[in-house]
Amino acid sequence: MKTTINKLSEHVGKTVKIGAWLSNKRSSGKIAFLQLRDGSGFVQGVVVKSEVGDEIFAKAKGLTQESSLYVTGMVKEDERSALGVELEVTDVEVLHQAVDYPITPKEHGTEFLMDHRHLWIRSKRQHAILKIRNEIIHAVNEFFYNNDFAKVDPPILTGSSAEGTTSLFHTKYFEEDAYLSQSGQLYMEAAAMALGKVYSFGPTFRAEKSKTRRHLIEFWMIEPEMAFVEHEESLEIQEQFISHIVQSVITRCENELKTLGRDISKLENVKAPFPRVSYDDAIKMLKEKGFDDIEWGDDFGAPHETAIAESFDKPVFITNYPKDIKAFYMKPDPNREDVVLCADLIAPEGYGEIIGGSQRIDDLALMEQRYEEHGLTDDAYKWYLELRKYGSVPHSGFGLGLERTVAWISGAEHVRETIPFPRLLNRLYP
Template identity: 75%
Template sequence: MKTTIKKAGSHVGNEVTIGCWLANKRSSGKIAFLQLRDGTGFIQGVVVKNEVGEELFKKAKEITQESSLYIKGVIQEDDRAPSGYELTVTGIEVIQQAEDYPITPKEHGTEFLMDNRHLWIRSKKQHATLRIRHEIIQATYEFFDKEGFIKVDPPILTGNSAEGTTNLFHTKYFDEDAFLSQSGQLYMEAAAMAFNRVFSFGPTFRAEKSKTRRHLIEFWMIEPEMAFVEHEESLEIQEQYVSYVVQAVLKNCRQELKALERDTSKLEQISAPFPRITYDEAIDILKKEGQEVEWGEDFGAPHETIIAEKFDKPVFITHYPKDIKAFYMKPDPGREDVVLCADLIAPEGYGEIIGGSQRIDDLELLKDRYNEHNLSEEAYGWYLDLRKYGTVPHSGFGLGLERTVAWISGTEHVRETIPFPRLLNRLYP
């Protein structure tokens, strides 16, 4: 019977065949231990010389790392194994004997591993991190479907910037200028006016020359947009969403979290509601901690970490100064110098994972912001139409997938949270 490592528990006591690769091996006299992987998980295959004979035992000892195999054996329960099962091997068919696999069990430098990223993702910890990424994506679809959202796909090639910045990748669109999208938000606002609650999930691009552990050039964003939803309700949806995702990973990725040696007690505390502080309160916290930061400055990674350390859960920082936020954010009706926005800061030093706001729904106010930011009405005219034809209060946010994966999995650098990262000096593999 052909099966997978993931389904091993359904075949205890039965002989099965698994298509797999040899991740590692060791031998002890007359027993060989084969660490096998098949993409669905890892399992140990035990080859006992006295049970299989000289020829099969010799074959087991000669298999090289990452050779591809069909392994036949009987599934046994084993409480000591990470998966709870092991395989007593009865047969081995070598599909291809790998030669000189470059990533050995010894230590390797980061650049070497990144040069071999196409192979590195096979290793146990990288595999676990990307499995957690998949679970977060799966939970995202489940949450938004349950909450009545529909998925809408904004374009990747655009004629303008969502943020009104210059950190864009420029290309030619036949005889016009075009840019790789840095956010699908403006298009999602249009979609929300058609479908009420929508979300997108896709790649975004920032031409920022950043080398920090939190930055990628190409990354993936989940961007919900909601009609008839104001600032406070948006925050409630954000904290419910993040809580849902964390609990899904805790439930479905126990082995992966264990492989990464993640302290799950910290994740088990993550449930809505999350604490909220204003930008003003954040400034006070930072000054009490000896930070030289003035009102009106944006926060950097060290500032976010200091604030996050005050809380056991993600914390919202709300009501940032209008002048350091995007043109489309709605000013607080009671205080014109700040906007109805929030950044969600993850615990344990992982920084901002969500940025969101209530959007300006007043046509004349949005026109004023166009003028303040020197935005072209020719490029953004269609966005003004959303305020001409049935404008409503609406809010939205964007969650950075890779930073979220890094936080939940406990991974130090975002380059390990995406299969093939694009970094400042890396376009290969």
């Protein structure tokens, strides 16, 4: 019976065949222990010379790291294994004998591993992180499907910026200038006026010359937009969304979290509702924590976000930032013109902002005023202005950075480990 490693526990006491790669091996006299992987998981195969004979045992002992093979054996229970089973090998068929595999069990530098990222993702730790990424993607789509959101795909090539910034990748679109999208938000607002509740899930690009552990040049964003939803309701949806993602990973990625040594107790507490701190109070908190230079009107950097998050054991919303440091489309607080109806969700344990969201301006005259203040051209943004001209409604939205979320939930130190092939300031290979 042919199967995969993640299904072995369903076949205890039976003889099965798996296709696998040899991630490592060790031998003790007349027994060889093969560490096997097949993409679905890792398992130990035990080869006993007295049971398989000289030829098969010699073949097993001669295997090199990352050789590919078919392995036949009896599935046996083993409490020491993360899967609860091991494979008592009866036959080995070598498909390809790898020679001089460059990533050995010894320590390697980060740059070396990044140069060999196409091979590094085979390792147990990287496998675990990418499996958690996959589960987060599944949980995202599951949450929105179950809550009647429609998935809409905005364009990647655009004629303008979503937030009026210059950190864009420029290209030619035949005879016109075009840019790689840094956000699908504006298009999602248009989609929300047609479909009510929508979300996008796609790549975005930001030409920021940043080398921090939280930044990538190419990353994936989840961007919901919701018609007839105001700021407070949006916050409630966000905390339900994050709670669903985290609890899904805890439930479905137990082995991967153990592989990474993740403290699951810190994740188990991530359930709605989340604490909320106004920008005004956040400034006071930072001054009390020794950030004497921070003043009202300043934006927060990574050290500020980390300091605020330290006071809480779950993600925290920082709400109502000053209007002048936020995007042109954010709706002013009706009770206070100098701040906007927005919130950043800060992850605990120093992982920083994972969500930025706001209620959007729905008043045509105010949006026209914003256009003038920010120097936005009618040609590039005419269609966006028309959303306020033809059936405008209160609406809100937010953006979740996938890689930062993976880093937080998996406990990865740097976002470069949370995407299969990261694009960094000085890295376009492999």
